[in-house]
Amino acid sequence: xxxxxxxxxxxxxxxxxxxxxxxxxxxxxxxxxxxxxxxxxxxxxxxxxxxxxxxxxxxxxxxxxxxxxxxxxxxxxxxxxxxxxxxxxxxxxxxxxxxxxxxxxxxxxxxxxxxxxxxxxxxxxxxxxxxxxxxxxxxxxxxxxxxxxxxxxxxxxxxxxxxxxxxxxxxxxxxxxxxxxxxxxxxxxxxxxxxxxxxxxxxxxxxxxxxxxxxxxxxxxxxxxxxxxxxxxxxxxxxxxxxxxxxxxxxxxxxxxxxxxxxxxxxxxxxxxxxxxxxxxxxxxxxxxxxxxxxxxxxxxxxxxxxxxxxxxxxxxxxxxxxxxxxxxxxxxxxxxxxxxxxxxxxxxxxxxxxxxxxxxxxxxxxxxxxxxxxxxxxxxxxxxxxxxxxxxxxxxxxxxxxxxxxxxxxxxxxxxxxxxxxxxxxxxxxxxxxxxxxxxxxxxxxxxxxxxxxxxxxxxxxxxxxxxxxxxxxxxxxxxxx
Amino acid sequence: xxxxxxxxxxxxxxxxxxxxxxxxxxxxxxxxxxxxxxxxxxxxxxxxxxxxxxxxxxxxxxxxxxxxxxxxxxxxxxxxxxxxxxxxxxxxxxxxxxxxxxxxxxxxxxxxxxxxxxxxxxxxxxxxxxxxxxxxxxxxxxxxxxxxxxxxxxxxxxxxxxxxxxxxxxxxxxxxxxxxxxxxxxxxxxxxxxxxxxxxxxxxxxxxxxxxxxxxxxxxxxxxxxxxxxxxxxxxxxxxxxxxxxxxxxxxxxxxxxxxxxxxxxxxxxxxxxxxxxxxxxxxxxxxxxxxxxxxxxxxxxxxxxxxxxxxxxxxxxxxxxxxxxxxxxxxxxxxxxxxxxxxxxxxxxxxxxxxxxxxxxxxxxxxxxxxxxxxxxxxxxxxxxxxxxxxxxxxxxxxxxxxxxxxxxxxxxxxxxxxxxxxxxxxxxxxxxxxxxxxxxxxxxxxxxxxxxxxxxxxxxxxxxxxxxxxxxxxxxxxxxx
Numbered sequence: 001x002x003x004x005x006x007x008x009x010x011x012x013x014x015x016x017x018x019x020x021x022x023x024x025x026x027x028x029x030x031x032x033x034x035x036x037x038x039x040x041x042x043x044x045x046x047x048x049x050x051x052x053x054x055x056x057x058x059x060x061x062x063x064x065x066x067x068x069x070x071x072x073x074x075x076x077x078x079x080x081x082x083x084x085x086x087x088x089x090x091x092x093x094x095x096x097x098x099x100x101x102x103x104x105x106x107x108x109x110x111x112x113x114x115x116x117x118x119x120x121x122x123x124x125x126x127x128x129x130x131x132x133x134x135x136x137x138x139x140x141x142x143x144x145x146x147x148x149x150x151x152x153x154x155x156x157x158x159x160x161x162x163x164x165x166x167x168x169x170x171x172x173x174x175x176x177x178x179x180x181x182x183x184x185x186x187x188x189x190x191x192x193x194x195x196x197x198x199x200x201x202x203x204x205x206x207x208x209x210x211x212x213x214x215x216x217x218x219x220x221x222x223x224x225x226x227x228x229x230x231x232x233x234x235x236x237x238x239x240x241x242x243x244x245x246x247x248x249x250x251x252x253x254x255x256x257x258x259x260x261x262x263x264x265x266x267x268x269x270x271x272x273x274x275x276x277x278x279x280x281x282x283x284x285x286x287x288x289x290x291x292x293x294x295x296x297x298x299x300x301x302x303x304x305x306x307x308x309x310x311x312x313x314x315x316x317x318x319x320x321x322x323x324x325x326x327x328x329x330x331x332x333x334x335x336x337x338x339x340x341x342x343x344x345x346x347x348x349x350x351x352x353x354x355x356x357x358x359x360x361x362x363x364x365x366x367x368x369x370x371x372x373x374x375x376x377x378x379x380x381x382x383x384x385x386x387x388x389x390x391x392x393x394x395x396x397x398x399x400x401x402x403x404x405x406x407x408x409x410x411x412x413x414x415x416x417x418x419x420x421x422x423x424x425x426x427x428x429x430x431x432x433x434x435x436x437x438x439x440x441x442x443x444x445x446x447x448x449x450x451x452x453x454x455x456x457x458x459x460x461x462x463x464x465x466x467x468x469x470x471x472x473x474x475x476x477x478x479x480x481x482x483x
Numbered sequence: 484x485x486x487x488x489x490x491x492x493x494x495x496x497x498x499x500x501x502x503x504x505x506x507x508x509x510x511x512x513x514x515x516x517x518x519x520x521x522x523x524x525x526x527x528x529x530x531x532x533x534x535x536x537x538x539x540x541x542x543x544x545x546x547x548x549x550x551x552x553x554x555x556x557x558x559x560x561x562x563x564x565x566x567x568x569x570x571x572x573x574x575x576x577x578x579x580x581x582x583x584x585x586x587x588x589x590x591x592x593x594x595x596x597x598x599x600x601x602x603x604x605x606x607x608x609x610x611x612x613x614x615x616x617x618x619x620x621x622x623x624x625x626x627x628x629x630x631x632x633x634x635x636x637x638x639x640x641x642x643x644x645x646x647x648x649x650x651x652x653x654x655x656x657x658x659x660x661x662x663x664x665x666x667x668x669x670x671x672x673x674x675x676x677x678x679x680x681x682x683x684x685x686x687x688x689x690x691x692x693x694x695x696x697x698x699x700x701x702x703x704x705x706x707x708x709x710x711x712x713x714x715x716x717x718x719x720x721x722x723x724x725x726x727x728x729x730x731x732x733x734x735x736x737x738x739x740x741x742x743x744x745x746x747x748x749x750x751x752x753x754x755x756x757x758x759x760x761x762x763x764x765x766x767x768x769x770x771x772x773x774x775x776x777x778x779x780x781x782x783x784x785x786x787x788x789x790x791x792x793x794x795x796x797x798x799x800x801x802x803x804x805x806x807x808x809x810x811x812x813x814x815x816x817x818x819x820x821x822x823x824x825x826x827x828x829x830x831x832x833x834x835x836x837x838x839x840x841x842x843x844x845x846x847x848x849x850x851x852x853x854x855x856x857x858x859x860x861x862x863x864x865x866x867x868x869x870x871x872x873x874x875x876x877x878x879x880x881x882x883x884x885x886x887x888x889x890x891x892x893x894x895x896x897x898x899x900x901x902x903x904x905x906x907x908x909x910x911x912x913x914x915x916x917x918x919x920x921x922x923x924x925x926x927x928x929x930x931x932x933x934x935x936x937x938x939x940x941x942x943x944x945x946x947x948x949x950x951x952x953x954x955x956x957x958x959x960x961x962x963x964x965x966x
Contacts, residue, residue, distance in 0.1 A: 164761065197775070214771045242771040245965070249763040253771050256754055260772070260781050263750050264743075267817045271739055274800060277810050278647065280732040288697045288725040288736050289743070292680070297780040298743050317757060327760050333820065334750045482728070 024056045024100075028113040030142060031160075032061045032070040032103065034308075034378070035198050036119030037081055038088060039159065042208045043117070044095035046233045054232050057095070058112065059103035067105055074103035082377045084404070088205040110149035115229050118142070118158045124312040124319070132315040132336075133323065134163060140174050147178025152188035155225045157215075158247075159196050161254050161313055163320030167193045167247035170324070172218050192217040192226030193247040195254035200307075200376045210235050214242045216250040251320070258313035259335040264299045265310070266338035269345060272301025272479035276352075279481040283458055301479030303431045303457040304345035304383025306372025311381045314339050346387040349456040350394070352476050353427055356452050361395035366425040366451075369432025369459070370402040370415070377404040384431055385410055399425070403436040422449040430459035442467050452476065507539050507583075511596040513625060514643075515544045515553040515586065517791075517861070518681050519602030520564055521571060522642065525691045526600070527578035529716045537715050540578070541595065542586035550588055557586035565860045567887075571688040593632035598712050601625070601641045607795040607802070615798040615819075616806065617646060623657050630661025635671035638708045640698075641730075642679050644737050644796055646803030650676045650730035653807070655701050675700040675709035676730040678737035683790075683859045693718050697725045699733040734803070741796035742818040747782045748793070749821035752828060755784025755962035759835075762964040766941055784962035786832060786914045786940040787866025788825035789855025794864045797822050829870040832939040833877070835959050836910055839935050844878035849908040849934075852915025852942070853885040853898070860887040867914055868893055882908070886919040902928065910935040913942035925950050935959065 029040040036059065044057040059074055061067035073080040077096045079089060095101035110116055120142050127133040139160070146156055156175065158167055176186035194215035199207040213234050217223030223243060230241055244250045268286075275282035282301055289295050305311060314335035321330040353360050370384040371377055379385075384400065388411065391398050400408065401419050408415055419440070422428055428451050430437055442464045453460075453468050455477040460468075469475050512523040519542065527540040542557055544550030556563035560579045562572060578584035593599055603625050610616040622643070629639055639658065641650055659669035677698035682690040696717050700706030706726060713724055727733045751769075758765035765784055772778050788794060797818035804813040836843050853867040854860055862868075867883065871894065874881050883891065884902050891898055902923070905911055911934050913920055925947045936943075936951050938960040943951075952958050 164757075212771075212774045242774065244767055244771060246763050248761055249768050250771075252754070252758070252761075252763060252765075253768045256768060256781075257772050257775070257778060259754075260747075260750065260778060263746070263817075267743065267746050270813070270815045270817060271735070271742075271800070274647075274804055274810075274813060274815075275735070277804070277813065278731055278735075278808050280729050280735060282735075284727055285732050285736045285739060288695075288727060288733075289740050291695045291725065292740070294780055295740055295743060297777055298739075317754070321757055321760070325761050327757075330753070330757060330760065332753045332757075334746075334753060334817070337816065337820075 024054060025114040026058065026112045027055045028058045028060050028110050028116040030060050030110075030116055030118050030146070031120035032059045032067070032074070032080060033119060033121060034081060034200065035159065035196050036117070037070070037074075037079075038198060038204060038208055039117055039119060039196065040101060041088065041091045041095055042205065043233050044101035045091045048232075053098060053100045055100065057101045058109045059101065060107065060109050061103070061105055063105040071103040071105050074101065082404075083200075083204055084375055084377070085202050085204040087203075091205055107145050107149055110146055111151065113150055113154055115155045115157060116146055116150060118146075118156060118160050120160055121308075122160055122162055124315050131322070132312075132319055134316075134319055136170055139166075140170060143171050143174040144178050147175035147189065148182065150189050152184055153190070155190040155192060155222065155229065157226055157229065158191070158193045161195060161258075161309065161316065162251055163316045163324055164248050164251040164255065165320045165324030166251060167191060167218055168324075187219065190217065190219065190222035190225050191247075192222045193250045194226055194230060195250065197257075200373060200378050202375065209233065210239060212239045212242060214244060214250050214253050216244040216247045218247055252317065255313050255316040255320075258309050259317065259332070259338070261299075262305065262310045262314045262342060263334050263338040264297060265302075265305055266341035268299045268301050269341055269348075273348070275301075275479055276477075276481040281482055282479040300458055302345070303349060303369075303478065304386060305342035306380065306382040306384075307378065308380050311339065311343065343386070346383040347390050349387055349429060349431070349454060349478060350390045352454055352456075352478065353391070353396075353429070353452070354394075356454075356474065356476050357426060359394075360391060360427075362397070363426040364397045364399070364424055365391060366420055366422065366428045367398055367400045368402075368419065368428065368430050368437055369434055369457075370400050370405055370408050370411075371432055371434075374433040375404070375435055377402075379405060379408055379410055382410070387429070387431065402432070403434050419445065422446055422451050425449075425451045427452040427454060429454045429456050431456050433457055433459040438464070440464070443471065446471060446473070450474075454478075455480075507537060508597040509541065509595045510538045511541045511543050511593050511599040513543050513593075513599055513601050513629070514603035515542045515550070515557070515563060516602060516604060517564060517683065518642065518679050519600070520553070520557075520562075521681060521687060521691055522600055522602060522679065523584060524571060524574050524578055525688065526716050527584035528574045531715075536581060536583050538583065540584045541592045542584065543590065543592050544586070544588055546588040554586040554588050557584065565887075566683075566687055567858060567860070568685050568687040570686075574688055590628050590632055593629055594634065596633055596637055598638045598640060599629055599633060601629075601639060601643050603643055605643050605645055607798050614805070615795075615802060617799075617802055619653055622649075623653060626654050626657040627661050630658035630672065631665070633672050635667055636673070638673040638675060638705065638712065640709055640712065641674070641676045644678060644741075644792065644799065645734055646799045646807060647731050647734040647738065648803045648807030649734060650674060650701055651807075670702065673700065673702065673705035673708050674730070675705045676733045677709055677713060678733065680740075683856060683861050685858065692716065693722060695722045695725060697727060697733045697736050699727040699730045701730055735800065738796050738799040738803075741792050742800065742815070742821070744782075745788065745793045745797045745825060746817050746821040747780060748785075748788055749824035751782045751784050752824055752831075756831070758784075758962055759960075759964040764965055765962040783941060785828070786961065787828035787869065789863065789865040789867075790861065791863050794822065794826065826869070829866040830873050832870055832912060832914070832937060832961060833873045835937055835939075835961065836874070836879075836912070836935070837877075839937075839957065839959050840909060842877075843874060843910075846879050846909040847907055848874060848879050848881045849903055849905065849911045850881055850883045851885075851902065851911065851913050851920055852917055852940075853883050853888055853891050853894075854915055854917075857916040858887070858918055860885075862888060862891055862893055865893070870912070870914065885915070886917050905929055905932040905934050908932075908934045910937060912937045912939050914939050916940055916942040921947070923947065926954065929954060929956070933957075937961075938963075
């Protein structure tokens with residue numbers, strides 16, 4: 001690590017490299033992952049009433065090969081993530097063209113920051129006792145760096161999804177310790193929490209600037225500063241900010257949101273199995289139920305739950321209760337059960353294949369879709385991974401395709417660019433409702449092949465289903481028992 | 484039972500007793516409980532475009548003392564249920580004044596019916612193996628009566644909440660058997676299913692005529708007949724009907740709705756406990772989360788779940804799977820867990836009192852609210868019952884009050900008409916958010932008494948809370964840890 005420079009020097013050095021108007025505030029974004037990069041772009045596009053840019057944004061990542069490559073990409077004017085959102089691409093280009101966004105692996109950048117937004121990862125792992133836990137080491141180190149470098153009066157906004165209690169029991173004391181070592185008051189840096197509600201896909205950028213924000217501060221002053229900052233970045237007239245009384249409250253709000261979602265998904269799984277068994281169409285039933293405003297959030301059965309958030313966030317409240325508040329026996333049975341049920345869901349599709357084909361050993365299966373969400377290339381914690389590993393372990397040969405994924409990182413697997421011909425397969429599993437699949441001319445694609453068709457995620461249109469059934473394909477579907 | 488009369492005779496006899504225009508259809512409502520009575524009133528108020536009444540309605544109940552008293556009430560022009568809904572009262576009076584609603588315990592009435600709506604109870608009990616089950620005996624007998632009496636071509640609409648599969652495996656065969664004994668084709672009576680979504684309270688009547696209806700038939704003809712009938716009673720222009728492909732599907736829709744609701748209530752319970760433990764206000768958090776349209780159905784922590792539906796309906800799908808479809812191991816873990824969690828919820832309030840008072844043995848507790856819902860007199864399966872029984876078993880002296888309940892049937896207990904003075908109580912539990920409690924002048928009511936105040940159900944307004952806290956009352960609340 002660099003020695004902390006006095007701020008005037010650092011700022012001057014920085015300005016020398018990247019000359020900018022002096023009236024702008026500097027915002028660092030710590031961590032250039034999916035959220036951090038998009039957030040950096042949003043802040044770099046914020047303008048005042050007369051259209052002047054408000055912030056100089058510096059994306060900061062670790063000097064690892066991965067971090068360096070993201071930093072290099074940003075500085076070369078290349079977006080360091082794959083996206084289908086044109087608006088995000090354009091906003092990135094605007095920021096680059098106007099020199100409001102740069103990136104570095106040099107933590108000295110934090111010395112320049114009026115605001116640092118924390119967007120680093122905090123993964124859930126299994127502890128030695130089998131309980132879920134988080135490893136705070138890297139997170140604590142990152143907070144230390146902020147405490148060692150940021151100026152008095154500057155603001156830290158934690159955006160990472162964390163166990164409730166983290167701002168109070170990890171962020172605050174870690175920064176306080178670093179400040180004390182600098183001879184500064186332990187509350188010299190303001191600490192706030194405000195979580196993102198980013199939704200990957202075509203409206204990625206909008207889900208940052210056009211969405212309700214919840215925030216809080218460890219002090220009133222911190223909450224005030226966070227509110228002032230967010231008001232410049234988010235369209236708060238249409239999407240008013242919501243201030244909570246404690247950082248633990250807003251941390252809880254975030255994990256509650258995702259726990260609620262995950263539980264609703266897991267809840268419906270049992271009904272999907274029931275529908276398959278008794279010969280009804282649960283999608284039809286759910287359409288009827290959803291008409292009620294009190295039931296509009298009800299979910300559909302499907303292939304499984306993926307992504308970085310829903311697979312782990314429902315465990316964070318329990319981790320916070322046990323590890324940060326020292327509460328025994330608060331096990332959040334619905335939330336933790338939801339994570340288990342959702343993780344096992346892709347195995348249900350394997351089971352249906354087993355029932356329909358007798359055994360899947362030696363059978364050739366075509367899996368269509370490996371990302372975790374429709375029309376998105378993100379394969380993190382994708383249910384397809386569980387499906388593929390389970391089916392291959394049982395001796396099936398699985399060929400995968402995804403219109404948005406050429407190389408499947410998690411499986412280290414190159415995927416074909418075209419949808420494979422169905423002739424050599426015993427079964428075809430439609431796993432992700434990508435537009436390309438829903439627009440397929442299935443008659444043409446099938447030719448004279450008649451594999452078992454498993455619609456594992458309500459992918460096929462009614463017309464596609466009817467066509468394949470009439471062509472004589474054996475049909476099965478998650479959540480549907482009437483074919 | 485009467486011998487089935489030939490239909491012409493019966494109709495003539497009936498007309499002789501209650502002369503009516505001959506162009507109206509006759510509708511029987513089987514079972515004059517909360518739902519049946521309201522449904523009978525709604526049908527008896529249905530009119531055509533020029534304002535002519537469409538149906539003669541006959542409410543039919545069993546010749547038990549309870550059934551007879553309801554029948555006598557209707558025929559004497561007295562509404563046989565307590566309600567705060569003025570519109571329901573007026574609609575009843577309109578029906579009585581226009582002679583479109585009568586009642587009887589005589590099953591011959593079904594001979595006159597073009598349509599019979601089934602609104603009899605089907606309770607969930609614990610079987611010998613500890614598993615939840617329903618006793619179909621009474622229900623089967625009721626279906627037999629319809630098969631023995633109703634005319635060929637007439638329609639049965641099952642409105643009772645039943646285990647999925649009931650129309651197919653109980654109603655249809657039972658009616659078919661009775662028809663065969665009459666020498667009639669086994670499908671001579673049309674069988675449909677359409678569930679109600681009645682909501683007790685001030686909009687009871689509207690929740691019948693102004694609400695989306697789901698329906699289905701065991702045959703297309705039955706579904707068509709049901710659709711034609713419902714279109715005359717429900718305001719289907721604003722609230723379109725939704726037809727499902729199987730009676731099992733619409734039976735499932737009903738129990739799914741209530742299972743979803745019950746699970747969402749149970750889910751939030753763990754978060755309420757967490758909030759109490761870590762010192763945050765979960766209501767504030769939930770307000771922030773509910774802003775998202777995808778999270779608008781999230782529930783609040785509270786005192787418990789009561790009423791006839793949410794306490795049992797989540798068990799019906801499992802019962803249907805096991806007993807009607809013979810599926811093993813389909814245990815609906817979320818839905819059945821929800822019933823358990825919700826049933827135990829009032830004990831949480833007892834626990835909070837125990838924590839705050841040390842022990843509740845010998846303590847005097849005032850419980851405000853014994854009905855299961857605000858501004859409603861219905862005490863069926865009220866959480867207050869669980870609270871009272873638990874607290875009394877631990878040696879507490881519990882005095883109860885409810886502005887809408889003078890005699891608490893389930894506890895065989897007369898309640899005071901005024902809210903008791905707080906002076907002699909160690910704790911006051913606000914359990915039901917009746918308007919009378921939310922409009923209390925708490926300063927005046929408290930006087931110089933300073934009992935522990937437990938807001939168990941988000942009853943108190945912020946002002947009331949603040950007033951009592953400032954007055955020096957010890958405060959506690961379900962779902963709130965920051966007092």
